[in-house]
Amino acid sequence: MLNIVLFGPPGAGKGTQANLLIERYGLLHLSTGDILRREIANKTQLGLEAKKIMDEGSLVPDEVVIGMIESKIELNLFCNGFIFDGFPRTKAQAVALDNLLKIKGTCISVMLSLKVQDEELIRRLISRGKDSGRSDDQDEEIIANRINEYNNKTAPLKQYYSFHEKFQEIEGVGSINDISHRLNKVIDSL
Ligand code: AMP
Numbered sequence: 001m002l003n004i005v006l007f008g009p010p011g012a013g014k015g016t017q018a019n020l021l022i023e024r025y026g027l028l029h030l031s032t033g034d035i036l037r038r039e040i041a042n043k044t045q046l047g048l049e050a051k052k053i054m055d056e057g058s059l060v061p062d063e064v065v066i067g068m069i070e071s072k073i074e075l076n077l078f079c080n081g082f083i084f085d086g087f088p089r090t091k092a093q094a095v096a097l098d099n100l101l102k103i104k105g106t107c108i109s110v111m112l113s114l115k116v117q118d119e120e121l122i123r124r125l126i127s128r129g130k131d132s133g134r135s136d137d138q139d140e141e142i143i144a145n146r147i148n149e150y151n152n153k154t155a156p157l158k159q160y161y162s163f164h165e166k167f168q169e170i171e172g173v174g175s176i177n178d179i180s181h182r183l184n185k186v187i188d189s190l
Contacts (some may be wrong), residue, residue, distance in 0.1 A: 001106045002027060002081035004187070005088070006095075007157070007164075008114035009150045010143070011128070012172045017114070018085045020180045025187065028076050031085040032065045035072070057136055057145035059089055059153060065079060066096045073100055081109070089154045094161075107140060109190055111161040112183055114172030117189035 002025055006014045015031065022029050036054060039047030050060050069087055076082070086095040101107050116124075122143055129137030136142050161167040170182045 001079075001109075002099055002187070002190075003084070003101065003106060003108050004081070005084045005108055005111040005161070006114075007111050008172060009116065009118075009121055009155075009160075010146045011124040012114040012116045013124075013176070014085045014114065016176060017180060017183060018083050018184045021083055021183065021187075024184065027083045028079045028081070029083050029085060030069060030072050030087065031089040032060075032089075033085075034066060035068050036060060037064075042128075054136055055142070057142040057149065059149055061095070062090055062092045065089075066093060069097065070100055073104065075102060080113075088157060089150075091157065091160060094157050100190045108161075108164075110168055110186065111166050112186060113158060113167065114163075114179070115169055116172040120173060121147060 004021065004027065005016050006021070008014055018029050018031070021027060035051045036047070040051050040054075041047070041077075042085070046064065050064065053060050065087060073082070088097050098108065122140070125137045125143050126140070128134070136146065158167055158169075168186050170179065170186065173180060
């Protein structure tokens, strides 16, 4: 299996690039943010609880997102591989993901980390908020909290994947096509 962690701060372009990677490599896209937004739209108990946290731009508890990812992996074991987008976001999630995949006889192939400066992220998120209607993209304070959460809890995962020799950093500024070529080049060289 080709299992990719598509990594980077909010607004780095993970969703856009994930869609291109899915097409090219026939992978299954697992975005915890998308799964949580579906739960909210369906007004489930999990959705109701997650909404409050997401509206502040904070992280949903590890056990909630790990449970969601576990059931998706379980249901899709016969695909070519997974693109994890927005997951893992903490060390506990990264360790749980490694364990889950190990039990299934597979592992993470690579972490592709998109690098974008904070000012550019804020500009992109505000502009996305105007089209997407995502409330967490429309308020500068919430955006700042999401970037803080990323810097404090999520960015340290770069060291985790570096230690396991899986970390690859990719310049995340440029045209969608250019960035996509950079990602493909790394994957094709694996
Ligand atoms: P995203 O669509 O990836 O930007 O995620 C939107 C929001 O969903 C985040 O700000 C968090 O509140 C929540 N979320 C998504 N994925 C995770 C995760 N792996 N761990 C904790 N919270 C998450």
